Amino acid sequence: MTDVWYAVSDSxxxxxxxxxxxxxxxxxxxxxxxxxxxxxxxxxxxxxxxAGLVSMTPAGRRRIYQARLEGLAELRAELETYWTQALHSFKQVAEASYLAAKEPQ
Structure with missing residues (x-):
């Protein structure tokens, strides 16, 4: 199976x-x-x-492609974990900066 991130790495x-x-x-x-x-x-x-991002259905001599919602949901869930981690880290840095600025010199 192709890695989903490799699959979406190409524009x-x-x-x-x-x-x-x-x-x-x-x-x-x-x-x-x-x-x-x-x-x-x-x-x-x-x-x-x-990569599981699209599916194909035969239609006579043609092949019809559509997005696989399950594959897109998996990609989104993985991306969401990175986003959540980044926001948590940003919050920690912002709070530490705020507390440091508030301390008397």
Whole structure:
């Protein structure tokens, strides 16, 4: 399985993911809206699928891609832990600075 952070590290893949998150679409529909080939879009979708961020449903000769809410939720939850840790650290530094400034010289 591809690492989710690797999957979203590429700006083109993020654009592909944003397009798929807007609604189900085919490789051709994605490629039409981007300055990359269908083959390149397919490769990016493969990585996003392996990371669990998108799913694919066959529709005749076409493949329809859509965002996997579960995969996006996992990514968001992991990012949330970093955000929470950063806010906690900021709070500690701010409180220490406030107390230090309040002490008589």
């Amino acid at each position: 083109t893949r993020r654009q592909v993911l944003a397009r798929v998150a807007a609604g189900p679409c085919s490789v051709g529909e994605i490629a039409d809206a981007m300055p990359v080939s269908m083959a390149a879009v397919s490769q990016h979708l493969k990585i996003l699928r392996e």
